[in-house]
Amino acid sequence: MEVYKKEKIENVCIFGGTHGNELSGVYLVRNWLKDGALVQRGSFSTHLVIANPRAVDTCRRYIDRDLNRCYGKGTLGESTNAESPYETKRAQELYHRYLSGAPPDGTTADFLIDLHNTSSAAGNCIIIPYNASPVVLQVCVELIQRLESLFVRVLVLTEQGTVESTAGSCKNTIGVEIGPQHHGTLKTKVYDDMSLIVTTTLDILDQINKGELFPERQLEVYSIHRRYDYPRDEDGQLNGTLHPDFEEKDWQPLKNGDNILRTLDGADIRLENETETVYPCFVGEAAYYEKGLAFWTTLKTILKVEKLPLDD
Ligand SMILES: [Zn+2]
Known part of the structure:
Protein backbone atom coordinates (compact mmCIF):
# COMPACT_ATOMS: atom_id res chain seq x y z
CA MET A 1 0.00 0.00 0.00
CA GLU A 2 2.99 2.31 0.39
CA VAL A 3 3.51 2.30 -3.37
CA TYR A 4 -0.12 3.25 -3.88
CA LYS A 5 0.29 6.17 -1.50
CA LYS A 6 3.47 7.36 -3.19
CA GLU A 7 1.70 7.76 -6.53
CA LYS A 8 -1.50 9.19 -5.12
CA ILE A 9 -2.81 12.18 -7.04
CA GLU A 10 -5.11 14.15 -4.77
CA ASN A 11 -5.59 17.43 -6.59
CA VAL A 12 -5.76 18.03 -10.34
CA CYS A 13 -5.83 21.60 -11.64
CA ILE A 14 -7.17 22.50 -15.07
CA PHE A 15 -6.14 25.95 -16.32
CA GLY A 16 -8.06 27.51 -19.22
CA GLY A 17 -7.21 30.95 -20.55
CA THR A 18 -3.54 31.15 -19.57
CA HIS A 19 -3.63 33.01 -22.89
CA GLY A 20 -6.87 34.98 -22.90
CA ASN A 21 -7.65 34.64 -26.62
CA GLU A 22 -7.17 30.84 -26.81
CA LEU A 23 -10.84 30.03 -26.48
CA SER A 24 -11.14 26.22 -26.38
CA GLY A 25 -9.76 26.04 -22.86
CA VAL A 26 -11.65 29.17 -21.78
CA TYR A 27 -15.01 27.71 -22.83
CA LEU A 28 -14.28 24.21 -21.57
CA VAL A 29 -13.42 25.55 -18.11
CA ARG A 30 -16.44 27.89 -18.13
CA ASN A 31 -18.76 25.04 -19.07
CA TRP A 32 -17.26 22.60 -16.57
CA LEU A 33 -17.64 25.27 -13.86
CA LYS A 34 -21.37 25.20 -14.62
CA ASP A 35 -21.53 21.39 -14.71
CA GLY A 36 -18.40 19.54 -13.66
CA ALA A 37 -19.68 15.96 -13.95
CA LEU A 38 -17.36 15.19 -16.90
CA VAL A 39 -14.22 16.18 -14.98
CA GLN A 40 -14.95 14.75 -11.54
CA ARG A 41 -13.37 11.40 -10.61
CA GLY A 42 -13.65 9.39 -7.45
CA SER A 43 -9.99 9.32 -6.44
CA PHE A 44 -9.03 13.03 -6.65
CA SER A 45 -10.42 16.59 -6.57
CA THR A 46 -10.53 18.58 -9.79
CA HIS A 47 -9.99 22.36 -9.61
CA LEU A 48 -11.10 24.48 -12.59
CA VAL A 49 -9.40 27.83 -13.08
CA ILE A 50 -9.61 30.68 -15.59
CA ALA A 51 -5.92 31.49 -15.35
CA ASN A 52 -5.86 35.00 -16.82
CA PRO A 53 -9.38 36.42 -16.33
CA ARG A 54 -8.51 40.01 -17.34
CA ALA A 55 -6.99 38.85 -20.61
CA VAL A 56 -10.01 36.58 -21.20
CA ASP A 57 -12.36 39.54 -20.61
CA THR A 58 -10.61 41.53 -23.32
CA CYS A 59 -9.88 38.49 -25.54
CA ARG A 60 -6.17 39.21 -25.64
CA ARG A 61 -3.19 36.92 -25.12
CA TYR A 62 -2.18 38.93 -22.04
CA ILE A 63 -2.56 42.37 -20.43
CA ASP A 64 1.03 43.37 -19.56
CA ARG A 65 3.21 40.32 -20.25
CA ASP A 66 2.92 36.66 -21.22
CA LEU A 67 1.58 34.79 -18.17
CA ASN A 68 3.17 31.60 -19.45
CA ARG A 69 6.63 33.15 -19.00
CA CYS A 70 5.99 34.21 -15.38
CA TYR A 71 6.61 30.98 -13.45
CA GLY A 72 10.39 31.25 -13.08
CA LYS A 73 11.70 31.51 -9.51
CA GLY A 74 12.73 35.14 -10.09
CA THR A 75 9.28 36.28 -11.19
CA LEU A 76 7.44 34.25 -8.55
CA GLY A 77 9.70 35.77 -5.88
CA GLU A 78 9.49 39.39 -7.09
CA SER A 79 8.00 41.87 -4.66
CA THR A 80 5.07 43.56 -6.37
CA ASN A 81 3.02 46.73 -6.01
CA ALA A 82 0.20 48.48 -7.85
CA GLU A 83 2.52 49.28 -10.76
CA SER A 84 3.70 45.69 -11.27
CA PRO A 85 2.64 43.80 -14.41
CA TYR A 86 -0.75 42.16 -13.91
CA GLU A 87 0.54 38.75 -15.01
CA THR A 88 3.44 38.83 -12.53
CA LYS A 89 0.91 39.26 -9.73
CA ARG A 90 -1.49 36.72 -11.22
CA ALA A 91 1.25 34.04 -11.59
CA GLN A 92 2.16 34.53 -7.92
CA GLU A 93 -1.49 34.27 -6.94
CA LEU A 94 -2.06 31.11 -9.02
CA TYR A 95 1.13 29.57 -7.71
CA HIS A 96 0.31 30.17 -4.06
CA ARG A 97 -3.36 29.30 -4.34
CA TYR A 98 -3.32 26.22 -6.58
CA LEU A 99 0.21 24.98 -7.16
CA SER A 100 2.02 25.31 -3.83
CA GLY A 101 -0.68 26.23 -1.33
CA ALA A 102 -2.15 24.58 1.71
CA PRO A 103 -5.68 24.33 3.11
CA PRO A 104 -7.84 26.15 4.00
CA ASP A 105 -7.11 28.79 1.34
CA GLY A 106 -5.04 26.82 -1.11
CA THR A 107 -4.04 23.46 -2.52
CA THR A 108 -0.93 21.94 -3.99
CA ALA A 109 -1.82 20.41 -7.32
CA ASP A 110 -0.33 16.99 -7.99
CA PHE A 111 -1.17 17.28 -11.69
CA LEU A 112 -1.73 20.39 -13.82
CA ILE A 113 -3.44 20.43 -17.22
CA ASP A 114 -2.88 23.77 -18.99
CA LEU A 115 -5.08 24.34 -22.05
CA HIS A 116 -3.85 26.23 -25.13
CA ASN A 117 -4.62 26.77 -28.80
CA THR A 118 -2.30 27.48 -31.66
CA SER A 119 -3.07 29.19 -34.96
CA SER A 120 -0.58 26.78 -36.58
CA ALA A 121 -1.44 23.38 -38.05
CA ALA A 122 0.18 21.53 -35.15
CA GLY A 123 -2.83 19.26 -34.61
CA ASN A 124 -3.22 17.67 -31.19
CA CYS A 125 -0.07 18.26 -29.23
CA ILE A 126 0.85 17.48 -25.62
CA ILE A 127 3.63 19.68 -24.25
CA ILE A 128 5.70 18.26 -21.41
CA PRO A 129 8.67 19.46 -19.32
CA TYR A 130 12.24 18.44 -20.17
CA ASN A 131 12.29 16.36 -16.97
CA ALA A 132 8.80 14.88 -17.22
CA SER A 133 7.81 12.46 -14.46
CA PRO A 134 6.88 8.80 -15.05
CA VAL A 135 3.23 9.75 -14.42
CA VAL A 136 3.31 12.38 -17.18
CA LEU A 137 5.09 10.03 -19.60
CA GLN A 138 2.62 7.21 -18.96
CA VAL A 139 -0.28 9.63 -19.53
CA CYS A 140 1.28 10.56 -22.90
CA VAL A 141 1.67 6.92 -23.98
CA GLU A 142 -1.91 6.18 -23.01
CA LEU A 143 -3.31 9.27 -24.76
CA ILE A 144 -1.54 8.32 -28.00
CA GLN A 145 -2.87 4.75 -27.80
CA ARG A 146 -6.41 5.41 -26.57
CA LEU A 147 -7.02 8.37 -28.89
CA GLU A 148 -5.41 6.91 -32.01
CA SER A 149 -7.67 8.83 -34.39
CA LEU A 150 -6.55 12.15 -32.84
CA PHE A 151 -2.88 11.61 -33.84
CA VAL A 152 -1.58 13.00 -30.55
CA ARG A 153 2.06 14.14 -30.65
CA VAL A 154 4.27 14.88 -27.66
CA LEU A 155 6.59 17.89 -27.60
CA VAL A 156 9.35 18.13 -24.99
CA LEU A 157 10.35 21.62 -23.85
CA THR A 158 13.91 22.72 -23.15
CA GLU A 159 14.99 23.31 -19.56
CA GLN A 160 14.56 27.07 -19.97
CA GLY A 161 11.16 26.62 -21.62
CA THR A 162 10.14 24.44 -18.69
CA VAL A 163 11.20 26.59 -15.76
CA GLU A 164 9.58 29.84 -16.89
CA SER A 165 6.21 28.31 -17.89
CA THR A 166 3.41 26.31 -16.27
CA ALA A 167 5.37 23.20 -17.33
CA GLY A 168 7.77 23.73 -14.43
CA SER A 169 5.23 24.99 -11.91
CA CYS A 170 3.88 21.61 -10.72
CA LYS A 171 5.51 18.21 -10.28
CA ASN A 172 3.32 16.71 -13.03
CA THR A 173 2.23 19.03 -15.86
CA ILE A 174 0.92 18.64 -19.38
CA GLY A 175 0.09 21.45 -21.76
CA VAL A 176 -2.64 20.60 -24.24
CA GLU A 177 -1.98 22.65 -27.39
CA ILE A 178 -4.43 22.23 -30.26
CA GLY A 179 -4.71 23.87 -33.66
CA PRO A 180 -5.25 25.22 -36.13
CA GLN A 181 -7.65 27.67 -34.56
CA HIS A 182 -7.45 31.44 -35.03
CA HIS A 183 -7.00 33.20 -31.71
CA GLY A 184 -10.28 34.71 -30.49
CA THR A 185 -12.33 32.03 -32.28
CA LEU A 186 -13.79 28.65 -31.38
CA LYS A 187 -13.92 25.53 -33.57
CA THR A 188 -16.09 22.52 -32.75
CA LYS A 189 -13.50 19.87 -33.66
CA VAL A 190 -10.76 21.56 -31.66
CA TYR A 191 -13.09 22.01 -28.67
CA ASP A 192 -14.23 18.37 -28.83
CA ASP A 193 -10.68 17.01 -29.21
CA MET A 194 -9.48 19.08 -26.24
CA SER A 195 -12.40 17.91 -24.12
CA LEU A 196 -11.64 14.28 -24.99
CA ILE A 197 -7.92 14.66 -24.23
CA VAL A 198 -8.71 16.16 -20.81
CA THR A 199 -11.36 13.61 -19.81
CA THR A 200 -9.15 10.73 -20.99
CA THR A 201 -6.22 12.15 -18.98
CA LEU A 202 -8.46 12.21 -15.90
CA ASP A 203 -9.48 8.57 -16.53
CA ILE A 204 -5.79 7.57 -16.71
CA LEU A 205 -4.95 9.45 -13.49
CA ASP A 206 -7.87 7.74 -11.76
CA GLN A 207 -6.48 4.34 -12.85
CA ILE A 208 -2.97 5.29 -11.66
CA ASN A 209 -4.48 6.24 -8.30
CA LYS A 210 -6.17 2.85 -8.09
CA GLY A 211 -2.79 1.15 -8.46
CA GLU A 212 -3.37 -0.33 -11.92
CA LEU A 213 -0.23 -1.58 -13.64
CA PHE A 214 1.23 0.49 -16.47
CA PRO A 215 4.18 -1.45 -17.92
CA GLU A 216 7.63 -0.09 -18.78
CA ARG A 217 7.66 1.00 -22.43
CA GLN A 218 8.85 3.62 -24.89
CA LEU A 219 7.45 6.95 -26.02
CA GLU A 220 8.28 8.74 -29.26
CA VAL A 221 8.62 12.46 -28.65
CA TYR A 222 9.67 15.61 -30.49
CA SER A 223 12.26 17.60 -28.55
CA ILE A 224 12.68 21.34 -29.13
CA HIS A 225 15.90 21.86 -31.07
CA ARG A 226 16.28 25.33 -32.66
CA ARG A 227 14.29 28.49 -33.21
ZN1 LIG B 1 -1.23 29.52 -25.35
Whole structure:
Protein backbone atom coordinates (compact mmCIF):
# COMPACT_ATOMS: atom_id res chain seq x y z
CA MET A 1 0.00 0.00 0.00
CA GLU A 2 2.99 2.31 0.39
CA VAL A 3 3.51 2.30 -3.37
CA TYR A 4 -0.12 3.25 -3.88
CA LYS A 5 0.29 6.17 -1.50
CA LYS A 6 3.47 7.36 -3.19
CA GLU A 7 1.70 7.76 -6.53
CA LYS A 8 -1.50 9.19 -5.12
CA ILE A 9 -2.81 12.18 -7.04
CA GLU A 10 -5.11 14.15 -4.77
CA ASN A 11 -5.59 17.43 -6.59
CA VAL A 12 -5.76 18.03 -10.34
CA CYS A 13 -5.83 21.60 -11.64
CA ILE A 14 -7.17 22.50 -15.07
CA PHE A 15 -6.14 25.95 -16.32
CA GLY A 16 -8.06 27.51 -19.22
CA GLY A 17 -7.21 30.95 -20.55
CA THR A 18 -3.54 31.15 -19.57
CA HIS A 19 -3.63 33.01 -22.89
CA GLY A 20 -6.87 34.98 -22.90
CA ASN A 21 -7.65 34.64 -26.62
CA GLU A 22 -7.17 30.84 -26.81
CA LEU A 23 -10.84 30.03 -26.48
CA SER A 24 -11.14 26.22 -26.38
CA GLY A 25 -9.76 26.04 -22.86
CA VAL A 26 -11.65 29.17 -21.78
CA TYR A 27 -15.01 27.71 -22.83
CA LEU A 28 -14.28 24.21 -21.57
CA VAL A 29 -13.42 25.55 -18.11
CA ARG A 30 -16.44 27.89 -18.13
CA ASN A 31 -18.76 25.04 -19.07
CA TRP A 32 -17.26 22.60 -16.57
CA LEU A 33 -17.64 25.27 -13.86
CA LYS A 34 -21.37 25.20 -14.62
CA ASP A 35 -21.53 21.39 -14.71
CA GLY A 36 -18.40 19.54 -13.66
CA ALA A 37 -19.68 15.96 -13.95
CA LEU A 38 -17.36 15.19 -16.90
CA VAL A 39 -14.22 16.18 -14.98
CA GLN A 40 -14.95 14.75 -11.54
CA ARG A 41 -13.37 11.40 -10.61
CA GLY A 42 -13.65 9.39 -7.45
CA SER A 43 -9.99 9.32 -6.44
CA PHE A 44 -9.03 13.03 -6.65
CA SER A 45 -10.42 16.59 -6.57
CA THR A 46 -10.53 18.58 -9.79
CA HIS A 47 -9.99 22.36 -9.61
CA LEU A 48 -11.10 24.48 -12.59
CA VAL A 49 -9.40 27.83 -13.08
CA ILE A 50 -9.61 30.68 -15.59
CA ALA A 51 -5.92 31.49 -15.35
CA ASN A 52 -5.86 35.00 -16.82
CA PRO A 53 -9.38 36.42 -16.33
CA ARG A 54 -8.51 40.01 -17.34
CA ALA A 55 -6.99 38.85 -20.61
CA VAL A 56 -10.01 36.58 -21.20
CA ASP A 57 -12.36 39.54 -20.61
CA THR A 58 -10.61 41.53 -23.32
CA CYS A 59 -9.88 38.49 -25.54
CA ARG A 60 -6.17 39.21 -25.64
CA ARG A 61 -3.19 36.92 -25.12
CA TYR A 62 -2.18 38.93 -22.04
CA ILE A 63 -2.56 42.37 -20.43
CA ASP A 64 1.03 43.37 -19.56
CA ARG A 65 3.21 40.32 -20.25
CA ASP A 66 2.92 36.66 -21.22
CA LEU A 67 1.58 34.79 -18.17
CA ASN A 68 3.17 31.60 -19.45
CA ARG A 69 6.63 33.15 -19.00
CA CYS A 70 5.99 34.21 -15.38
CA TYR A 71 6.61 30.98 -13.45
CA GLY A 72 10.39 31.25 -13.08
CA LYS A 73 11.70 31.51 -9.51
CA GLY A 74 12.73 35.14 -10.09
CA THR A 75 9.28 36.28 -11.19
CA LEU A 76 7.44 34.25 -8.55
CA GLY A 77 9.70 35.77 -5.88
CA GLU A 78 9.49 39.39 -7.09
CA SER A 79 8.00 41.87 -4.66
CA THR A 80 5.07 43.56 -6.37
CA ASN A 81 3.02 46.73 -6.01
CA ALA A 82 0.20 48.48 -7.85
CA GLU A 83 2.52 49.28 -10.76
CA SER A 84 3.70 45.69 -11.27
CA PRO A 85 2.64 43.80 -14.41
CA TYR A 86 -0.75 42.16 -13.91
CA GLU A 87 0.54 38.75 -15.01
CA THR A 88 3.44 38.83 -12.53
CA LYS A 89 0.91 39.26 -9.73
CA ARG A 90 -1.49 36.72 -11.22
CA ALA A 91 1.25 34.04 -11.59
CA GLN A 92 2.16 34.53 -7.92
CA GLU A 93 -1.49 34.27 -6.94
CA LEU A 94 -2.06 31.11 -9.02
CA TYR A 95 1.13 29.57 -7.71
CA HIS A 96 0.31 30.17 -4.06
CA ARG A 97 -3.36 29.30 -4.34
CA TYR A 98 -3.32 26.22 -6.58
CA LEU A 99 0.21 24.98 -7.16
CA SER A 100 2.02 25.31 -3.83
CA GLY A 101 -0.68 26.23 -1.33
CA ALA A 102 -2.15 24.58 1.71
CA PRO A 103 -5.68 24.33 3.11
CA PRO A 104 -7.84 26.15 4.00
CA ASP A 105 -7.11 28.79 1.34
CA GLY A 106 -5.04 26.82 -1.11
CA THR A 107 -4.04 23.46 -2.52
CA THR A 108 -0.93 21.94 -3.99
CA ALA A 109 -1.82 20.41 -7.32
CA ASP A 110 -0.33 16.99 -7.99
CA PHE A 111 -1.17 17.28 -11.69
CA LEU A 112 -1.73 20.39 -13.82
CA ILE A 113 -3.44 20.43 -17.22
CA ASP A 114 -2.88 23.77 -18.99
CA LEU A 115 -5.08 24.34 -22.05
CA HIS A 116 -3.85 26.23 -25.13
CA ASN A 117 -4.62 26.77 -28.80
CA THR A 118 -2.30 27.48 -31.66
CA SER A 119 -3.07 29.19 -34.96
CA SER A 120 -0.58 26.78 -36.58
CA ALA A 121 -1.44 23.38 -38.05
CA ALA A 122 0.18 21.53 -35.15
CA GLY A 123 -2.83 19.26 -34.61
CA ASN A 124 -3.22 17.67 -31.19
CA CYS A 125 -0.07 18.26 -29.23
CA ILE A 126 0.85 17.48 -25.62
CA ILE A 127 3.63 19.68 -24.25
CA ILE A 128 5.70 18.26 -21.41
CA PRO A 129 8.67 19.46 -19.32
CA TYR A 130 12.24 18.44 -20.17
CA ASN A 131 12.29 16.36 -16.97
CA ALA A 132 8.80 14.88 -17.22
CA SER A 133 7.81 12.46 -14.46
CA PRO A 134 6.88 8.80 -15.05
CA VAL A 135 3.23 9.75 -14.42
CA VAL A 136 3.31 12.38 -17.18
CA LEU A 137 5.09 10.03 -19.60
CA GLN A 138 2.62 7.21 -18.96
CA VAL A 139 -0.28 9.63 -19.53
CA CYS A 140 1.28 10.56 -22.90
CA VAL A 141 1.67 6.92 -23.98
CA GLU A 142 -1.91 6.18 -23.01
CA LEU A 143 -3.31 9.27 -24.76
CA ILE A 144 -1.54 8.32 -28.00
CA GLN A 145 -2.87 4.75 -27.80
CA ARG A 146 -6.41 5.41 -26.57
CA LEU A 147 -7.02 8.37 -28.89
CA GLU A 148 -5.41 6.91 -32.01
CA SER A 149 -7.67 8.83 -34.39
CA LEU A 150 -6.55 12.15 -32.84
CA PHE A 151 -2.88 11.61 -33.84
CA VAL A 152 -1.58 13.00 -30.55
CA ARG A 153 2.06 14.14 -30.65
CA VAL A 154 4.27 14.88 -27.66
CA LEU A 155 6.59 17.89 -27.60
CA VAL A 156 9.35 18.13 -24.99
CA LEU A 157 10.35 21.62 -23.85
CA THR A 158 13.91 22.72 -23.15
CA GLU A 159 14.99 23.31 -19.56
CA GLN A 160 14.56 27.07 -19.97
CA GLY A 161 11.16 26.62 -21.62
CA THR A 162 10.14 24.44 -18.69
CA VAL A 163 11.20 26.59 -15.76
CA GLU A 164 9.58 29.84 -16.89
CA SER A 165 6.21 28.31 -17.89
CA THR A 166 3.41 26.31 -16.27
CA ALA A 167 5.37 23.20 -17.33
CA GLY A 168 7.77 23.73 -14.43
CA SER A 169 5.23 24.99 -11.91
CA CYS A 170 3.88 21.61 -10.72
CA LYS A 171 5.51 18.21 -10.28
CA ASN A 172 3.32 16.71 -13.03
CA THR A 173 2.23 19.03 -15.86
CA ILE A 174 0.92 18.64 -19.38
CA GLY A 175 0.09 21.45 -21.76
CA VAL A 176 -2.64 20.60 -24.24
CA GLU A 177 -1.98 22.65 -27.39
CA ILE A 178 -4.43 22.23 -30.26
CA GLY A 179 -4.71 23.87 -33.66
CA PRO A 180 -5.25 25.22 -36.13
CA GLN A 181 -7.65 27.67 -34.56
CA HIS A 182 -7.45 31.44 -35.03
CA HIS A 183 -7.00 33.20 -31.71
CA GLY A 184 -10.28 34.71 -30.49
CA THR A 185 -12.33 32.03 -32.28
CA LEU A 186 -13.79 28.65 -31.38
CA LYS A 187 -13.92 25.53 -33.57
CA THR A 188 -16.09 22.52 -32.75
CA LYS A 189 -13.50 19.87 -33.66
CA VAL A 190 -10.76 21.56 -31.66
CA TYR A 191 -13.09 22.01 -28.67
CA ASP A 192 -14.23 18.37 -28.83
CA ASP A 193 -10.68 17.01 -29.21
CA MET A 194 -9.48 19.08 -26.24
CA SER A 195 -12.40 17.91 -24.12
CA LEU A 196 -11.64 14.28 -24.99
CA ILE A 197 -7.92 14.66 -24.23
CA VAL A 198 -8.71 16.16 -20.81
CA THR A 199 -11.36 13.61 -19.81
CA THR A 200 -9.15 10.73 -20.99
CA THR A 201 -6.22 12.15 -18.98
CA LEU A 202 -8.46 12.21 -15.90
CA ASP A 203 -9.48 8.57 -16.53
CA ILE A 204 -5.79 7.57 -16.71
CA LEU A 205 -4.95 9.45 -13.49
CA ASP A 206 -7.87 7.74 -11.76
CA GLN A 207 -6.48 4.34 -12.85
CA ILE A 208 -2.97 5.29 -11.66
CA ASN A 209 -4.48 6.24 -8.30
CA LYS A 210 -6.17 2.85 -8.09
CA GLY A 211 -2.79 1.15 -8.46
CA GLU A 212 -3.37 -0.33 -11.92
CA LEU A 213 -0.23 -1.58 -13.64
CA PHE A 214 1.23 0.49 -16.47
CA PRO A 215 4.18 -1.45 -17.92
CA GLU A 216 7.63 -0.09 -18.78
CA ARG A 217 7.66 1.00 -22.43
CA GLN A 218 8.85 3.62 -24.89
CA LEU A 219 7.45 6.95 -26.02
CA GLU A 220 8.28 8.74 -29.26
CA VAL A 221 8.62 12.46 -28.65
CA TYR A 222 9.67 15.61 -30.49
CA SER A 223 12.26 17.60 -28.55
CA ILE A 224 12.68 21.34 -29.13
CA HIS A 225 15.90 21.86 -31.07
CA ARG A 226 16.28 25.33 -32.66
CA ARG A 227 14.29 28.49 -33.21
CA TYR A 228 14.02 30.27 -36.55
CA ASP A 229 12.87 33.87 -37.05
CA TYR A 230 11.47 35.61 -40.10
CA PRO A 231 13.78 37.73 -42.24
CA ARG A 232 13.81 41.22 -40.70
CA ASP A 233 15.21 44.62 -41.64
CA GLU A 234 17.52 46.70 -39.45
CA ASP A 235 14.48 48.10 -37.57
CA GLY A 236 13.25 44.61 -36.74
CA GLN A 237 10.32 44.84 -39.15
CA LEU A 238 9.38 41.78 -41.21
CA ASN A 239 11.31 41.52 -44.44
CA GLY A 240 9.90 38.13 -45.41
CA THR A 241 7.39 35.44 -44.60
CA LEU A 242 7.02 31.67 -44.65
CA HIS A 243 7.83 30.07 -47.99
CA PRO A 244 4.60 28.91 -49.70
CA ASP A 245 6.03 25.35 -49.85
CA PHE A 246 6.45 25.35 -46.08
CA GLU A 247 3.13 26.73 -44.84
CA GLU A 248 1.15 24.36 -42.60
CA LYS A 249 3.96 21.75 -42.77
CA ASP A 250 4.09 21.19 -39.01
CA TRP A 251 5.83 17.91 -38.10
CA GLN A 252 6.76 17.14 -41.73
CA PRO A 253 10.39 16.05 -42.14
CA LEU A 254 12.62 18.97 -43.12
CA LYS A 255 16.22 18.82 -44.30
CA ASN A 256 18.94 21.17 -45.48
CA GLY A 257 18.06 22.69 -48.85
CA ASP A 258 14.29 22.71 -48.28
CA ASN A 259 12.54 26.06 -48.73
CA ILE A 260 11.46 27.62 -45.43
CA LEU A 261 11.15 31.41 -45.92
CA ARG A 262 10.89 33.97 -48.71
CA THR A 263 11.92 37.61 -48.53
CA LEU A 264 9.38 40.24 -49.55
CA ASP A 265 11.39 40.88 -52.72
CA GLY A 266 11.09 37.23 -53.68
CA ALA A 267 14.34 35.50 -52.64
CA ASP A 268 13.91 31.96 -51.35
CA ILE A 269 15.61 31.03 -48.08
CA ARG A 270 16.47 27.38 -47.54
CA LEU A 271 17.18 25.42 -44.42
CA GLU A 272 20.87 25.05 -43.66
CA ASN A 273 23.12 24.10 -40.77
CA GLU A 274 20.95 21.26 -39.49
CA THR A 275 22.92 18.02 -39.19
CA GLU A 276 19.98 15.64 -39.46
CA THR A 277 16.33 15.57 -40.48
CA VAL A 278 14.29 17.89 -38.25
CA TYR A 279 10.55 18.23 -37.64
CA PRO A 280 9.16 21.79 -37.55
CA CYS A 281 6.30 22.85 -35.31
CA PHE A 282 4.14 25.92 -34.62
CA VAL A 283 4.95 27.03 -38.16
CA GLY A 284 3.76 30.64 -38.50
CA GLU A 285 2.05 30.72 -35.06
CA ALA A 286 0.42 34.16 -34.84
CA ALA A 287 1.44 34.82 -31.22
CA TYR A 288 5.11 34.19 -32.01
CA TYR A 289 5.61 37.10 -34.42
CA GLU A 290 6.31 39.36 -31.41
CA LYS A 291 8.72 36.79 -29.98
CA GLY A 292 10.95 36.80 -33.06
CA LEU A 293 9.94 33.25 -33.87
CA ALA A 294 8.69 31.84 -37.18
CA PHE A 295 8.85 28.18 -36.12
CA TRP A 296 10.74 25.67 -34.00
CA THR A 297 12.60 22.69 -35.28
CA THR A 298 12.48 19.52 -33.20
CA LEU A 299 14.33 16.21 -33.15
CA LYS A 300 12.42 12.95 -32.98
CA THR A 301 13.63 10.84 -30.08
CA ILE A 302 12.53 7.87 -27.98
CA LEU A 303 12.13 8.13 -24.20
CA LYS A 304 12.06 5.20 -21.81
CA VAL A 305 8.92 5.26 -19.67
CA GLU A 306 9.16 3.68 -16.24
CA LYS A 307 6.41 1.35 -15.13
CA LEU A 308 3.78 2.35 -12.64
CA PRO A 309 3.39 1.81 -9.77
CA LEU A 310 7.08 2.62 -9.22
CA ASP A 311 9.12 0.23 -7.06
CA ASP A 312 9.94 1.47 -3.59
ZN1 LIG B 1 -1.23 29.52 -25.35
